[in-house]
Amino acid sequence: MSLMKVFRSRKFSKSFKEVQSVDAIADDRRGISGRESADGTDWSTMLPDLLAEIIKRVDVAEEQWPHRQNVVACACVCKRWRDITREIVRSPSRNGKITFPSCLKQPGPRDLPHQCLIKRNKKTNTFYLYLALSSSFTDKGKFLLAARRYRCGTHTEYVISLDADDLSQGSNAYVGKLSSDFLGINFTIYDSQPPHNGAKPSSCKASRRFASKQISPQVPAGNFEAGNVSYKFNLLKSRGPRRMTCSLKSTVSSSMDESSDNKYFDGLKMHRKEQAASAYTILKNKAPRWHEHLQCWCLNFHGRVTVASVKNFQLVATVDQSQPGGKGNEETVLLQFGKVGDDTFTMDYRQPLSAYQAFAICLTSFGTKLACE
């Protein structure tokens, strides 16, 4: 018996903890009446380490959509599973992956861009954004966002939603909108969520009607200005590509809210609110080269754009908060958009842009632009 005592008191690295918790589970089984089976197995109180091991395997096994849905399901099972799943999805190695709808407003991947498709329905003035699941332009991808164009007097609005069937500002699935001036040259991007704490919603004429249940009462209702896109007025040059500039309020990624492994962000955390208020990403389109032989303007889309169109563009950053010193790398294309079919377009985006920002910017490319080619 003394040997038994010695055994129990041993600290076998992590196994000692298990002795205690397994005993605790056993006590639970004896003490609590009700829902346990004869064996009393209770996954909800499963050791967090083991639960994390299981969910990590789901995350790794289901990297791509549509299977990635399994990871989202794990987040819904109960509070404990939700917390563990969020922790795993937020780890730096999973950065840029699209797992939850909230990831659509997080920066995209750092290296290889996400390849997406935009499908246009001219009859209903609706645009659908999909995450491409294969290299084919005709395969159905994973649906991400939808937008519908509305003409409101002298300006035009695109309402953007998570729900392809519900494209109203009052919808639960509403995520933001794009508003353009009369000429269709200057656009403002609005986000239904504040880009940072303390932001005040913009006052705008179209007041938002809410569903009776406010999902997040802490978040102020309204539309928050998230960025601008403008096209250069092409008066004298009737030929020539249009020029665009975008300035976007930097998205404060969720990884900055908790302790982050990234030392670069650690220093910013203290003054994050003030900095976030003034931090912008500034983009401009890469100028195409004039191809004397082909007699046309050319951009290298690396096969992702197959139909010539004035809508096609590539954006690079001049100011990029994700880079040291905030200086953008003008050789790296952060957003590429172009036609591959009558109503099909590709959209490739990467960090620091989010899917939402990329989609909104691409939407500005549609529609006639007066005084611009």
Add this chain to the structure above:
Amino acid sequence: MAEEKSQASSSKMLTLKASDGVLFEVELNIAKEMKTVQAYIDDCEDIETIPIPNVLGKHLAIVIEYIKKTNEEYDAEFEKQWNMDDLQLLLLAANYLNISGLQECLCKAIAKRIENKSPEYVRKVFNIENDHSPEEEAKLRKEYKWAFEGVDKD
């Protein structure tokens, strides 16, 4: 002398005693796959019976069998025989006994059972109570709406 000793150890038998008193005689090299047992032996070389207070005889038998037979083919078929209750207890056993191969195999198996199922199904199968309030549940349906689309009919 050292050689003789190692020869003797390789054929040495050890007794493992499960929590319900069931005894298992195993070869030392099998027992050593359980790092917890290995650590125990390292400290008390001449021990012959090792108590395993957290594992039932039923599961210890399965664990020992796994160690003896493990290979790619066996592992692939292994998990299919067990229900969720057994899987959990086996996982706890593998974790306690510190057998990384078995733990990996079981985690993968359990992860597989979550494939393409709704959160409600996962709760049923794993016997987990939904501890979200109605408001939280509504928030979930928005925040994680992709989890509720097009899953297998349960």
